[in-house]
Each structure stands twice: as C-alpha cells, then as structure tokens.
Amino acid sequence: MVKEYNPYLEYVKDELFLEGVSLRELAEKYGTPLYVYSASYIRDRLREYRESFPGALICYAVKANFNPHIVSLMAGEGAGADIVSGGELYVALMAGVNPSRIVYAGVGKTVKELVEAIKADILMFNVESRMELEILNQLGEQLGKKVRISIRVNPHVDPKTHPYIATGMKKSKFGIDIDRAEEEYRYALSMKNIQVVGVHCHIGSQILDTSPYVEAVSKVVDLYRSLEDQGIELQYLDIGGGLGIKYKPEDRALTPMELSSALSPILQKVKATVVLEPGRSLVGNAGVLITQVQFVKDKGEKHFVIVDAGMNDLIRPAIYDAYHHILPVVKRGRPSIVTDVVGPICETGDFLAKDRQLEEVGRGDYLAVLSAGAYGFAMSSHYNVRPRACEVLVDRGYVRVIREREDYQYILSKSS
Numbered sequence: 001m002v003k004e005y006n007p008y009l010e011y012v013k014d015e016l017f018l019e020g021v022s023l024r025e026l027a028e029k030y031g032t033p034l035y036v037y038s039a040s041y042i043r044d045r046l047r048e049y050r051e052s053f054p055g056a057l058i059c060y061a062v063k064a065n066f067n068p069h070i071v072s073l074m075a076g077e078g079a080g081a082d083i084v085s086g087g088e089l090y091v092a093l094m095a096g097v098n099p100s101r102i103v104y105a106g107v108g109k110t111v112k113e114l115v116e117a118i119k120a121d122i123l124m125f126n127v128e129s130r131m132e133l134e135i136l137n138q139l140g141e142q143l144g145k146k147v148r149i150s151i152r153v154n155p156h157v158d159p160k161t162h163p164y165i166a167t168g169m170k171k172s173k174f175g176i177d178i179d180r181a182e183e184e185y186r187y188a189l190s191m192k193n194i195q196v197v198g199v200h201c202h203i204g205s206q207i208l209d210t211s212p213y214v215e216a217v218s219k220v221v222d223l224y225r226s227l228e229d230q231g232i233e234l235q236y237l238d239i240g241g242g243l244g245i246k247y248k249p250e251d252r253a254l255t256p257m258e259l260s261s262a263l264s265p266i267l268q269k270v271k272a273t274v275v276l277e278p279g280r281s282l283v284g285n286a287g288v289l290i291t292q293v294q295f296v297k298d299k300g301e302k303h304f305v306i307v308d309a310g311m312n313d314l315i316r317p318a319i320y321d322a323y324h325h326i327l328p329v330v331k332r333g334r335p336s337i338v339t340d341v342v343g344p345i346c347e348t349g350d351f352l353a354k355d356r357q358l359e360e361v362g363r364g365d366y367l368a369v370l371s372a373g374a375y376g377f378a379m380s381s382h383y384n385v386r387p388r389a390c391e392v393l394v395d396r397g398y399v400r401v402i403r404e405r406e407d408y409q410y411i412l413s414k415s416s
C-alpha cells in the first residue's frame with residue numbers, strides 16, 4: 001500500500017525506507033522533525049508530464065516547495081518555473097531556471113517585484129487586473145522594454161476541491177472575469193510597452209477529476225479562437241496546475257496522461273504552445289515528514305500521541321482539515337489504537353491527525369507523515385520560536401542535506 005503513495009517508499013523487514021535509505025537512520029542522524037524527499041520520484045513525475053504533453057512547457061510551481069536544490073533538480077530536467085513573488089524569482093534564477101521559461105502569476109505583485117522580473121526578461125507575466133497591466137506598461141516604458149503578458153482569466157468553474165484552494169470561481173480574487181477578457185486584450189494591445197503573448201487560467205489545487213479542467217479549458221479555448229478570429233494570435237495557452245495527489249488511502253491521483261487524454265480534443269483546436277504549472281503533483285508524494293513521539297497521553301475519552309512536529313512544520317491539517325497518512329517508521333506489531341496525533345504548539349488546531357487508527361506507539365518512536373513534499377516546509381513558520389526543520393534529499397541511495405535545521409540564533413538574527 002505504501003508504494004501507491006510513492007514507488008520508492010517501502011517497508012524492508014518492518015522498517016520504512018525511501019529510495020533505499022532507512023528513514024530511522026536519517027532521523028537518528030539528522031534529528032526530527034525532518035523532511036525527506038525522493039529525487040527519483042520527482043524525475044519520474046516530470047517525465048510523466050513530458051510524455052503526456054509532448055511539446056508543452058512544464059513550469060514547476062515553486063510555491064509547492066521552494067528548496068533551491070529541488071528547483072534546481074527540476075531545472076536540470078528542463079522544467080521552467082511558475083512563480084508568484086520576487087523571492088520565488090530569486091530562487092528560480094539561483095537554481096538555474098532559464099528566464100525564458102519563467103511565468104509569473106499573483107494578484108498583488110509589487111513594483112519592486114515587477115521590475116526584478118522585467119529585468120530578468122522572464123517569458124511572461126500572467127496579469128490579474130487592469131491596474132497591473134497599466135503599471136506594467138509604465139514600467140516597460142521606464143525600462144525601455146516591451147513586457148510580455150498573458151491575461152489570467154477566471155473561467156468561473158468549480159474545481160470541486162477545498163474552498164480555500166479553489167481559485168477559478170466567480171467570487172475568488174484571482175484573474176480577470178472571462179466575460180471581460182476580450183475587452184482587456186484589446187486594451188492591452190493598445191499599449192506601447194506591452195506584448196500580448198498568451199492566456200492563462202488556474203482553477204485550483206488538489207483536483208482529482210478531469211471535468212473541471214475540461215470545462216475551464218473549453219472556455220479558454222473559446223476565448224482563444226474568438227481572439228484569433230479578430231486577428232489576435234496568442235502563442236501560449238497556460239492551463240495552470242492543480243492535479244490532485246493521493247492523500248487518503250482511498251484517493252486516486254489524477255495523472256497527467258488522464259488529463260491530457262481528456263483535454264486533447266479541445267487542445268487540438270489551438271496552435272499555441274501549452275504551458276502547465278504543476279506543483280503538488282511533482283513533489284507532494286516525493287516527501288515525507290519524520291517526527292518523533294514525545295509523549296503519549298490517555299485522557300479516557302480521548303487518546304493523544306504528542307509528537308515533535310507541529311502546525312509550524314506542517315500547517316495543512318490545521319488550515320484545511322487536510323488528511324495526511326501516518327505510518328510507523330518501524331513496525332513493531334503492536335495492537336492498533338484510535339488516537340489524535342498532535343504537535344507541541346499552544347493551539348487546539350495543532351494536529352496532524354484526528355481519530356486515527358494507528359499501531360500503538362511509545363516515547364521515542366518515529367512516525368512518517370506522508371504526502372508532505374508539497375506545501376509542507378514551504379508553509380512552515382517560526383511560531384512559538386520553533387526553528388524550522390532540516391530537509392534531506394535522497395537520490396538512488398545518496399543522501400544530501402539540502403537545508404540545515406535552524407537554531408534560535410537564526411530565528412533572531414534580524415532582531416538585533
């Protein structure tokens with residue numbers, strides 16, 4: 001069953017290994033909480049995207065996991081980057097992503113960020129408002145550049161995911177309403193320092209079904225063709241990211257091949273280069289979070305396993321009530337119990353699992369929290385003055401620390 005999450009994850013004699021490396025040994029050596037990622041898994045997923053969408057530009061969504069070594073691994077495999085901040089641009093460039101493969105979305109880009117990206121000569125800005133378009137035109141003039149843009153359209157499609165990660169619905173802050181897009185294209189075309197190159201949409205994240213994509217991409221292709229009829233030719237059709245992964249044992253990930261098959265009748269109608277922006281589906285199940293049991297507490301009505309990873313390390317359960325599968329790093333064959341797995345933070349929302357059936361554990365045991373490679377470390381914080389975790393990359397038996405564990409001095413280093 002563990003292999004369904006990641007084929008490189010397996011129990012060998014009751015001990016959990018990732019790409020041939022014992023997770024118990026890594027935890028003993030580097031301490032916990034510890035993020036461990038599998039490089040081969042990431043390469044395999046990228047290959048799957050390339051094979052499913054030949055000729056497409058795959059721009060890894062850096063927000064899912066911004067570790068420069070991870071981004072560099074993607075760049076080495078030819079991926080571009082989807083960024084949403086100046087910080088992500090900095091990471092992408094530092095990691096060796098070719099600027100001609102960087103796309104930049106986000107509703108609130110600052111002038112500083114826009115200037116940095118114009119100077120870097122990225123492929124295109126996915127513009128989310130008329131005001132952003134105007135500012136970009138002004139900055140282009142000041143910098144003596146023509147700025148390449150796509151319009152991020154909001155196609156009003158329900159992606160059937162958690163409401164906090166649905167981005168293409170009528171009331172969401174993202175993009176420009178698709179009904180008003182043609183007007184915005186005409187406006188953009190009238191601007192001296194803007195070069196219109198594409199159209200973009202991203203309807204949400206952790207989507208497990210092709211139908212919202214079919215609905216959204218059909219609307220976007222209708223727009224593309226209508227613009228084409230008016231003599232406006234777009235070179236890029238960016239359909240965003242969002243493919244869902246396996247979190248619960250009963251989940252089935254949406255594969256790039258399934259998406260490609262569902263979209264191919266629609267995409268056949270366009271000459272533009274397809275752009276994809278996957279994040280979670282490339283790194284989510286590449287990673288596990290290893291945590292150590294501190295205490296076990298039985299309150300009669302409720303049983304708690306208290307571990308050293310908190311909501312500051314993995315916030316997804318707290319903010320989305322997200323499910324992450326949890327396994328013992330060493331199976332001891334004890335009877336199972338029903339328990340909450342909670343962290344040390346002073347918040348009732350600080351939990352990793354609720355009412356979870358788990359093999360009974362004791363102080364010092366290690367647990368592996370699965371599907372933690374995306375939006376795990378990337379969303380971690382210093383809450384309660386907790387140094388952020390160490391990150392390790394395993395690659396065909398080799399182990400590399402790709403981010404050292406922080407300490408208290410590091411947290412306070414800007415507070416002198």
Ligand SMILES: Cc1ncc(COP(=O)(O)O)c(C=O)c1O
Nearest residue numbers: 061202205241242277278279280
């Ligand atoms: C514009 C944009 N592109 C791509 C992504 C990546 O999404 P996912 O990690 O679900 O593939 C996101 C995040 O939802 C996003 O906001």
Ligand SMILES: N[C@@H](CCCC[NH3+])C(=O)O
Nearest residue numbers: 063165205206316374375
């Ligand atoms: N942070 C979210 C995904 C957000 C996607 C960003 N648009 C998650 O953990 O699922």
